[in-house]
Amino acid sequence: MPTRLLAIGDIHLGRTTNRLPDGVDPARVGPETALRQAVRTARRLQVSAVLLAGDVADQEHDLYHAHGILTEILGELGTAGIPVLAVAGNHDHETLPRLARALPALQILGRNGTWETATVTGEGGPVDVLGWSFPGPHHAASPAADLPRRAGSAPTVGLLHADLDATGSRYAPVSRHELAAAGTVRWLLGHIHQPSLSPADERPGYLGSLVGLHPGETGPRGPWLVEVDGATITLRHLVQAPLRWQTLDVPVDAIAEPDEELAAHVAEALRDLAAREAADLAEAEVVGVRVRLVGRTAGYAALARAASGLGQARFPVVCDEQTLFVDAIANDSEPLHDLDQLARGDDLPGLLARELVAVRDGRAADLVTDLRATLGRVDLQQAFVALGSPIEDHDDDGIRARTLRAGYRLLDDLLASREVPRGPA
Numbered sequence: 001m002p003t004r005l006l007a008i009g010d011i012h013l014g015r016t017t018n019r020l021p022d023g024v025d026p027a028r029v030g031p032e033t034a035l036r037q038a039v040r041t042a043r044r045l046q047v048s049a050v051l052l053a054g055d056v057a058d059q060e061h062d063l064y065h066a067h068g069i070l071t072e073i074l075g076e077l078g079t080a081g082i083p084v085l086a087v088a089g090n091h092d093h094e095t096l097p098r099l100a101r102a103l104p105a106l107q108i109l110g111r112n113g114t115w116e117t118a119t120v121t122g123e124g125g126p127v128d129v130l131g132w133s134f135p136g137p138h139h140a141a142s143p144a145a146d147l148p149r150r151a152g153s154a155p156t157v158g159l160l161h162a163d164l165d166a167t168g169s170r171y172a173p174v175s176r177h178e179l180a181a182a183g184t185v186r187w188l189l190g191h192i193h194q195p196s197l198s199p200a201d202e203r204p205g206y207l208g209s210l211v212g213l214h215p216g217e218t219g220p221r222g223p224w225l226v227e228v229d230g231a232t233i234t235l236r237h238l239v240q241a242p243l244r245w246q247t248l249d250v251p252v253d254a255i256a257e258p259d260e261e262l263a264a265h266v267a268e269a270l271r272d273l274a275a276r277e278a279a280d281l282a283e284a285e286v287v288g289v290r291v292r293l294v295g296r297t298a299g300y301a302a303l304a305r306a307a308s309g310l311g312q313a314r315f316p317v318v319c320d321e322q323t324l325f326v327d328a329i330a331n332d333s334e335p336l337h338d339l340d341q342l343a344r345g346d347d348l349p350g351l352l353a354r355e356l357v358a359v360r361d362g363r364a365a366d367l368v369t370d371l372r373a374t375l376g377r378v379d380l381q382q383a384f385v386a387l388g389s390p391i392e393d394h395d396d397d398g399i400r401a402r403t404l405r406a407g408y409r410l411l412d413d414l415l416a417s418r419e420v421p422r423g424p425a
Ligand SMILES: [Mn+2]
Pocket: 055, 089, 090, 091, 161, 190, 191, 192
């Protein structure tokens, strides 16, 4: 049997999401549950150590919460003879060393921005774990400045909370080139929540968050199994997070009456998603989905109104043991109207269509610039921030998409009102 380690990225104990539907307890699918689950996995797979890559606790005031759960899991792992090695991240540069003083079973590597090595032994032979911990909330210098060249002959895993290839970052910026100077080390990084390690290549990468912490953290999440057999190190992502965030494109071409059909249509798309990706989604108790409506529709304004109502409802769809829900809906569909044809008219719809054609075709740069400034201010207003982060980006494409959505809706309303028969004067 190879020597096994279980490596865990950013946990952020204490962080909760407010974007779950009624009836779903955030604690049941959050970081704490994900960590308990990882501990069960560590015991089941009989790993020789658990590695934590920093940002174990979300904030300093989460110390007591983190203390409670860590006491419990260190006890459980201790009984099973599994040590825990951790490096501190920018969020827990102070909390993690404090916890370690109270919990001797938690071993911090590389306190105060130094490099330190610990050796773990298992049936597949010894493995060195090389680590560095954040000395403060920020660290503008590269942690690799005093990175030692690998000394022993044991295969080596590097555990580091840092910003990879991000020159100018305040969070321990480090380049692949600098990490390579240590010799042959399999680097497992914390900090960025999107996992980027690949079992197929040996380049440094992120373990990712243990469970997606907000709707932007889409895709598979879970701990990584590291297997060491002699000089060979292999990785496997154990996709097991209790909460999963996804995006889903839903075509609307077939919808004639959005008010009556959209909810059922989206529910069906969610059920299809659960069936199609069953293997990948199996471990997730709850799946939050950001839906993007695509295609062309005759009832654009009606669809936009129905989509907005549905997005706010956060409505759940239960499939067997799993709850899927719509976190938000972005209407990226297009109206059936022939914009270019309409743009030749000299009436109000014609005027609007000309503007929309310009935005659609990547012209109207001044309008986009003006809107970016305005939308930047609007999105930051407290009332809107409280509703959750907007789906849209403030880059050119995001502004254009948002402008087209508003314009298509207005155009659809204008044309609809023109078709209404006039009543008696
Ligand atoms: Mn971090």
